[in-house]
Amino acid sequence: MGCIESLKYEIILRDASFTECREYIRSTCKEYVGVDPGFKIFDKHIIGVPPIFIGFDGDVIIFPFTKPCYGTFLMRVEDHDEAARIRQSAVQSKK
Amino acid sequence: MTSENKEKEKSAVLVLGCPQVPVQTGIALYLISALRKKGIKTTIAGNRAARTLVEVSDPERHYVGEVMDIDRYIGEIAEKKRDFDYHFIFIHNDAGVSYAATVQAITGKTVVALIYGEHFQEIAGTIGFPCEKIAAKAVHNPMPLKNKLDEALPWVVSNL
Numbered sequence: 701m702g703c704i705e706s707l708k709y710e711i712i713l714r715d716a717s718f719t720e721c722r723e724y725i726r727s728t729c730k731e732y733v734g735v736d737p738g739f740k741i742f743d744k745h746i747i748g749v750p751p752i753f754i755g756f757d758g759d760v761i762i763f764p765f766t767k768p769c770y771g772t773f774l775m776r777v778e779d780h781d782e783a784a785r786i787r788q789s790a791v792q793s794k795k
Numbered sequence: 796m797t798s799e800n801k802e803k804e805k806s807a808v809l810v811l812g813c814p815q816v817p818v819q820t821g822i823a824l825y826l827i828s829a830l831r832k833k834g835i836k837t838t839i840a841g842n843r844a845a846r847t848l849v850e851v852s853d854p855e856r857h858y859v860g861e862v863m864d865i866d867r868y869i870g871e872i873a874e875k876k877r878d879f880d881y882h883f884i885f886i887h888n889d890a891g892v893s894y895a896a897t898v899q900a901i902t903g904k905t906v907v908a909l910i911y912g913e914h915f916q917e918i919a920g921t922i923g924f925p926c927e928k929i930a931a932k933a934v935h936n937p938m939p940l941k942n943k944l945d946e947a948l949p950w951v952v953s954n955l
Contacts, residue, residue: 717889717921737897738873744866745873749896749924766893768842768865769813 704742704765704775712762713774718749721764721774729755729762733790742782748772754790759783804836807881808868810898811841811849812891816912818937819885820848825941826883826909826948827858833952835881836860840868865894873901881955884926887912892921899924905955911940927951 713720725732732755738745739752746752747766755762759780766772807830809823827837838861839849846862853859871877884895886908899906910919910930919930929947931939 715889718893737900738869745869745897747869747890747893747897749893750900766890768845768890768894769815771888771890772893 704744704777707742707777707779710776711773712776715771716764716774718752718764718772721748721772722751722753724774725753725755725762729757731756732762733786735786735790739790741786742777742779754786756783756787761786805834805880806836806838806878807883808838808840808879810865810868810882810884810894811839811845812885812887812894813842814845814848816887816933817935818911818933818940819845819887820852821937822909822911822933822940822944823849823885824852824858825937826944827860829944829948830881830952831858835952838863838868838879840865869894869897869901872898878902881952882906884908886910886918887915888918889921892918895922895926896924899926907951907955909940909944927955 732753734751734753736750737748741763748764760776760778761783762776764772765775809826811819811823830837840863842865849859882898884898884906886892886895895906895908905925905927907927910928911933913934915930915932919928929943931943933940
């Protein structure tokens, strides 16, 4: 997932479980969507234990990112176009 | 054998995790050998380090066939460009569980989870999706996992 690593990102959680990522997004994001594994984000297929939550704070996207050797990170990336695309293509679950 | 009677060659993919646990490469080559004896074509998917370890261990390619990047593998099964009869996922950490859950969700198939390492029971306990678990405490010595594989493989290959 080289293209995600080349983005300007912030790591919220390191070595997190998918339950921890889901709970963080559910408890802190006013807006989030649930997607299946394989859903494309930043042109890569997302890895994870379903349901995978992706949170939003305006144009900021909060999502889990898994690397084989490093486990799962919960990341924040600001991208207006990608946030709009995800909102359109995923089923929304607003609080 | 006529072409009508000839069955389609079965295929399997071995999805390797981070190669930090020493048994992974040896078990992968052993599993490829066992599957080939059953007439199953094998592909390896992994990150660069895992793939390179397998390729360096079999320089003449007596066992190793196609090798592909793990992200490309996920992309191709997600976009239905590739399909495999069997998905063997090597798991020794949470990331391995995530990849297995992803493959299961994308394909809808019962994947085979090879679970090993120091914390194999704890890792196995986190798996709540449908899969065949082959688990053993194997870190440096591959024999506990090899023995479990020998027991389970005939059943797995004939039933999945």
